[in-house]
Amino acid sequence: MSEYDVIVIGAGPGGYVCAIRAAQLGLKTAIVDKQWLGGVCLNVGCIPSKALLKNAEVAHTLRERGKEFGFSLENLTLDYGAAVKRSRQISDRLVKGVGFLMKKNSIDVHMGSARVAARDTVVVTDAEGKTSELKGSNIVIATGASVAVPPGWQIDGEKVVTYLEAILQEKLPRSAVVIGAGAIGVAAPARHFDNASPASQASPAPTPIGIVTGHTSIEIGSEAGRSSPKRLVGRASALL
Numbered sequence: 001m002s003e004y005d006v007i008v009i010g011a012g013p014g015g016y017v018c019a020i021r022a023a024q025l026g027l028k029t030a031i032v033d034k035q036w037l038g039g040v041c042l043n044v045g046c047i048p049s050k051a052l053l054k055n056a057e058v059a060h061t062l063r064e065r066g067k068e069f070g071f072s073l074e075n076l077t078l079d080y081g082a083a084v085k086r087s088r089q090i091s092d093r094l095v096k097g098v099g100f101l102m103k104k105n106s107i108d109v110h111m112g113s114a115r116v117a118a119r120d121t122v123v124v125t126d127a128e129g130k131t132s133e134l135k136g137s138n139i140v141i142a143t144g145a146s147v148a149v150p151p152g153w154q155i156d157g158e159k160v161v162t163y164l165e166a167i168l169q170e171k172l173p174r175s176a177v178v179i180g181a182g183a184i185g186v187a188a189p190a191r192h193f194d195n196a197s198p199a200s201q202a203s204p205a206p207t208p209i210g211i212v213t214g215h216t217s218i219e220i221g222s223e224a225g226r227s228s229p230k231r232l233v234g235r236a237s238a239l240l
């Protein structure tokens with residue numbers, strides 16, 4: 001059985017930074033994660049979403065201000081699949097960086113689902129169902145947050161998705177409604193409009209995105225000059 005001064009459960013930005021600091025202070029440290037190093041932020045959150053927003057910014061500049069910058073672009077085509085591939089490569093690189101930091105700071109990484117079995121005991125179950133027990137004088141729980149799906153909605157991974165499926169999708173939907181106007185919800189339309197290919201006969205223009213929010217009125221542009229704002233305020237319910 002392995003014994004540690006500190007066991008950190010969860011290797012997101014909360015957990016891995018905590019583990020590094022504990023190790024730097026001279027404490028024997030382990031980190032446990034059931035899925036990935038880097039947590040939501042590096043794998044399916046901040047990093048890939050900012051990579052896709054960068055794509056959107058470049059696409060927007062080329063499309064709307066190309067002439068001003070000295071580009072002459074006829075038949076500009078955009079490959080959203082390539083944008084997603086780029087975002088995955090950036091995520092993978094940073095996740096590898098976290099692995100490197102764990103090694104550099106002599107932090108033991110245990111991949112598996114952790115359960116606190118006693119005040120000083122963490123049981124880790126790996127992907128094959130094998131369990132191991134870790135003893136720790138201190139246990140830090142940094143397991144992050146999970147999606148709050150409103151009652152009645154079924155996440156099918158295609159038509160109804162959470163941020164997670166949306167950020168990994170290699171094809172943009174022709175239209176979408178975003179439920180929730182927090183930081184994650186309001187960034188979705190920019191990704192959608194600016195990364196979408198311009199309208200053509202084969203591929204009509206995307207229809208505007210609406211954002212539904214319980215409290216605030218949000219203005220959303222459509223592809224056509226970012227006009228036709230949609231304001232949808234209220235509670236979204238499923239009629240499936």
Ligand SMILES: Cc1cc2nc3c(=O)[nH]c(=O)nc-3n(C[C@H](O)[C@H](O)[C@H](O)COP(=O)(O)OP(=O)(O)OC[C@H]3O[C@@H](n4cnc5c(N)ncnc54)[C@H](O)[C@@H]3O)c2cc1C
Nearest residue numbers: 010012013014033034035039040041045046113114143144
């Ligand atoms: C699309 C999107 C964009 C975002 N953009 C930004 C941004 O620009 N700036 C910003 O500051 N924040 C942003 N965020 C928020 C940011 O991702 C989170 O605040 C951050 O990831 C929280 O870190 P955390 O370590 O608390 O949790 P998480 O990153 O969720 O990590 C928790 C970890 O715990 C693991 N875990 C859970 N339960 C167990 C268990 N029982 N055993 C073992 N491991 C377990 C999970 O696998 C996970 O790796 C964004 C989020 C999303 C979804």
